[in-house]
Amino acid sequence: MKAIRRFTVRPVLPEPLQPLSGLARNLRWSWHTETQELFRSVDPERWQAVAGDPVRLLGNVSAARMADLAKDRRFLRRLAAAADDLDDYLHGRRWYQSGDGGPDTTEFPAAVAYFSPEFGVTAALPQYSGGLGILAGDHLKAASDLGVPLIGVGLLYRHGYFRQSLSRDGWQQEHYPVLDPNELPLDLLREADGTPAGVSLALPGGRLLHAHIWVAQVGRVPLLMLDSDVEGNGPGARDVTDRLYGGGSEHRLLQEMLLGIGGVRAVRAYCRVTGHHAPEVFHTNEGHAGFLGLERIRELGESPDKGGSGLGFDAALEAVRAGTVFTTHTPVPAGIDRFDRDLVARHFADDAELPGVPVDQVLQLGTESYPGGDRGLFNMAVMGLRLAQRANGVSRLHGAVSREMFSGLWPGFDAVEVPITSITNGVHAPTWVAPEVFRLGARQIGPGRAEDALSVGGSSRWDAVANIPDAEIWELRRSLREQLVLEVRERLRASWRQRGAGAAELGWIDGVLDPDVLTIGFARRVPSYKRLTLMLRDRRRLTELLLHPTQPIQIVVAGKAHPADDGGKRLVRELVRFADDPKVRHRLVFLPDYGMAMAKKLYPGCDVWLNNPLRPLEACGTSGMKAALNGSLNLSVLDGWWDEWYEPDFGWAIPTADGAATDDDRRDELEAAALYALIEDRVAPRFYDRGTGGLPDRWIEMVRRTLTTLGPKVLAGRMVREYVERLYTPAARAHRALDASAAEELAGFKARVRAGWPQVAIDHVEAVDQDAGAGAAATAGLGSTLTLRVQARLGELRPDDVEVQAVAGRVDADDAIRDAQTFPLKPSSGPDLEGRWVYEGPMALDRTGPFGYTVRVLPAHRLIPAGADMGLVALPSEAVGQDAGMLMR
Structure with missing residues (x-):
């Protein structure tokens, strides 16, 4: 019998256990090992069953077990220590407050609003599809560690992205489980009288789009997530936040209007309700949130009695630009959202959104008014660049590619002078470093200093890795590889059962992978430019590498194709069918449903992380950074961050056949051959070369150099510090200088100069x-x-x-x-x-x-x-x- 309505009954904790609720509802637990271990001890079996989600755990533990814990003095001491530690983390002075490292904290912005269409904070909050979302999640976590007063803004997708499985013949299948926000680590933002705080957008034809605001607490950083599945919306409006990157053009436009325009209104509501500082700087992570600039123009155009400044469009535009940062993540025009101009015009007409903002001015901001541009389309990245005085790519090479790609917006200037800088991405080490790796470092330099090194950086602390004995490093690498082997077998067995296999068919899985064999990882989204199947170019040669009698390799592959990308799905099926071959299936596996939980096992367990995109189409490629932090060596095309920081001491560069003279097919052939040669001649021999003590001395030295040299560079803490010092602080300074009078002056100057x-x-x-x-x-x-x-x-x-x-x-x-x-x-x-x-x-x-x-x-x-x-x-x-x-x- 099916229920006609679903709701959540939240647990009532005994008074001594009340701090568990606060620990569960602050997502700092997702990167704090001690808090995770505390929850695991509540009920180890249920912790495993709920995939390490404290909110679900507390909703499933029996009342009898809770009563026992409430009387367990040892558990209560651990609980009190964890609660005190969280309180100190949330309220203590950190880098942003101390100015440690040189910057004048009085120049720092009072607050920064950070907008992104997706956030990958934890698998327990599945609101991400790939690298953009994971980067956004890491940005929030690093900001929290540093004490940066950030407010994250996104959408709450009731189906998330999608869960991936395989058919019997290897075709990707999508599933969209329903997510109940009451079962997630979220709280509904409420007004002082207890009613839900919300925002509304006007739609064509006099309709309204309403949204509630859910808050996820990411350490010190609030993440506001707008949800249109609320009473008062019609069926179409309720579905606006149904799926991440789903639906047609109008559906995507409404999502991006809600993210940008509704997001600004949500920030205003949050600051009003909580007393949080109003943001001086607005940062849009890709063009999806670009409409936030239009809402801020509308705000400034309102009369002073309504809270505005009474500015005209041009002056308001200058004021908005001064305090806006735009980050582009795509190196290809096809990766940018573009909408039909008529569709945009209809949604910004007089009877729709942003009254008082001229629709022709809106359209002009997104017009591709440069040679080769399509003037019939509205380009979200172009609008983002025109609405931001500061813009950046996400690696040094990507910055150069972006300056070239958008150079048409600055005619007469060489691409090198296009005002797009670069800040190379980083990853949040406390999230991605395996506990075993952390413990090894903590034994060397102390737990507090190890945690500080992962969060904030400091090469002197990382240099301590040089003193860890070779035998300990190698034993750790072997242990992590063994854990990955067990994880792969478990996931592979579950996948084959989903594909319809019976238990009698799956005995071979117990022999899949070997903890003593060189293990290569490849996991990412599956657009064509990332070349999932480059490794299959010469199947005979790949098979020889997999089955080499003395120096074999094994490969673990994972990745999702977009549901509408049949080309990507064909690539997945091609690889799965090869991996199904009984001759090689113990050496090469494809794991479906790649996500954060899988990644946390995959990165530490691989000896080598493979990345072979078409250069220069990888904007950054942070998966290799996460692998490096766990002692994995990178084997990659010189693209993204690897182009910037590669050294032969800690990895390998796959030669490329760049150039217009080489067609795609020939390029793949040449680069695949180079990949096979590298593995056969340099990577595998170094892994299996044993010194006098039976250890691969040269390999261990490369691991050591990876940790000491790359470790401090790839941290999200380093990245966020750069954003604060190079972009946020200058933007805050410009915002403060551009009051209403100065904005009018600057707008008048620009109008006069353009005319003359x-x-x-x-x-x-x-x-x-x-x-x-x-x-x-x-x-x-x-x-x-x-x-x-x-x-x-x-x-x-x-x-x-x-x-x-x-x-x-x-x-x-x-x-x-x-x-x-x-x-x-x-x-x-x-x-x-x-x-x-x-x-x-x-x-x-x-x-x-x-x-x-x-x-x-x-x-x-x-x-x-x-x-x-x-x-x-x-x-x-x-x-x-x-x-x-x-x-x-």
């Missing part, structure tokens, strides 16, 4: 070698100084409105300037009768070889960053600049 820019031109450039006393020559000596004299027309603009610069550096065969330096030029006279100003200034010649320079005029204002911020530049015509080259000697 067509009249700005460079008429003449000449150079005088001060040492030679002559005019521009074909050569000049190292160390000499040129005086540049430029005639520039400014039209209606004044010298204070612009900056005139010389740009100089070495030139290549095409006369393109490389490693450019800029030299400011100052007005010396003008205007003449034709409106020309003369600018002069010195240019030092400090390098030899082919050298060149040019000059340019840029807008300049105290409230905008120097360079390409406005996307306006005046350059010499070819006739003016034709003799600007110079050869150094």
Whole structure:
């Protein structure tokens, strides 16, 4: 008989056990081993049955067991210690409050709002699909460890992403279990009178979209999650937050409007109810939340009696840009959300959302107004960049790729000058480092210092790994590999049962994998560019590697294809069918339903982490970082973070066949052959090469170098500190400088400059070698100084409105300037009768070889960053600049 209604009955804990509730409902337990062990001791069997979820555990433990624990003095002492530790963690001074490391904490923002479409905090809160969500979860956790006053903002998907299983023939199947927020580690945000706090959005046709606000406490950081499955919404509106990355264009648009616009309103409600500091900085993690900028423009446009500043659109836009950070995660245009302009226009019309914000201005923000762009589409990343004064990619290489990809938004500037910087991702070590690895480090430097090293960093603490004996490191690696073998067999058996196999067919699983064989891991989403099946390119050669008589390898693979990606599903099936072959199935396995719980076993248990994307399409690739923190060595294409930090001392680089001359098929063939050769000639021999003590000395040294050298670099704590110092603090400073009056001033300046820019031109450039006393020559000596004299027309603009610069550096065969330096030029006279100003200034010649320079005029204002911020530049015509080259000697 099926229930007609479902609700949750929460446990009533005995008074001495009340602190368990607070420990369970703060997700710090998900990365705090001692708290997990406390919950495990409540009921070890049930802890295993509920997959390590304290909220579910407390709802399933018998009253008799609770009564016993309430009288257990040893347990109560442990409980009191855990509760005190959490209280100290939540309220003690941390890096952000102390300024340890140099930054002036008075400059730090009072609070930062961090928006993301997905958050991977713990498997007990399945609101993630892949790397973007895991990164967002790690960002929140690291911010909590550092004391950064962050507020996370996302959506609560009632079905999460999806659970993956396999059919008998290996085809991916999706399942969408219903998630009841009352059974999750969440609390409903309530007003002072106890009613649920909520937000509403106006939809076309006079409809409303309502959402409640659930709060997950991630250590010190609140994560606000909007839920549209509430009474008062019609069926379509209730389903807006049904699935992560599901539905058609309008469904996705509504999700992103709720995330961005509704998210800002949720932050305002949270701060009003709790007294939390209002954010000075808004950070959008990818373009999905880009509409948050429009809501903030609407807020500023309201009259002062309604809490706004009465700003016009242009002034409000400047104020919003000053305090906004945009992070792009995709290196390919196809990975960006784009909507039909008419669909967007309908949802921002007068009878829909954001009244008072002109719909044509909204559309302009997302228009691909550059060569090759589709003006019929609304691009969320383009809008994100136009609404943020600061933007970044997620690795050094990805920053360069992003500057090239979005360079059309800044015409006239070289890609290197596009204002997109990079902060390389990191991972939250307390989440991803196996307890056994942590304990080994803690024995060496002490538990407190080990925890601090994982959370905050500090290379001196990591250097202590050098003193751990080889035998202990190797025994740990063998133990972790053995744990993975047992985990794989258990998961593989469950998968085959789901595929319809009976117990009599599965005896072979007891022989799958060997704890003494070199183990390679490959686990990630399955878009085509990540090349799940590159390893299958030459199946004969792969089989030889798997079955090598003295140096065999074994491979554990996992990954999900998007439900709408049949191409990705075919790749999964291709690999599964190979792994089903009785000849190799004990050496290569595919594990379905890849998620955080599986990953925590997979990363530590693998000796080598494999990554073979098409370069440069991997924005960062943080899975290899998590493996490295557990002593796994990386075997990867030089892409993402590995391109930045690879050294032969702690891993291997797979050679690539980049270049337009190589077609995709040939490229895969060449790179697969290089992968096989690396494994056969270098990786496997080093693993199996035993020294005099029976240990693989050279392999252990690589593990040691991985931990000491890469360890401090790949931490999310390092990443968040960089965000605070390089992006959040400058954004907060700009936000404070741009009050209503300054915003109006800046908007007026930009309007005046844009109107007058067509009249700005460079008429003449000449150079005088001060040492030679002559005019521009074909050569000049190292160390000499040129005086540049430029005639520039400014039209209606004044010298204070612009900056005139010389740009100089070495030139290549095409006369393109490389490693450019800029030299400011100052007005010396003008205007003449034709409106020309003369600018002069010195240019030092400090390098030899082919050298060149040019000059340019840029807008300049105290409230905008120097360079390409406005996307306006005046350059010499070819006739003016034709003799600007110079050869150094």
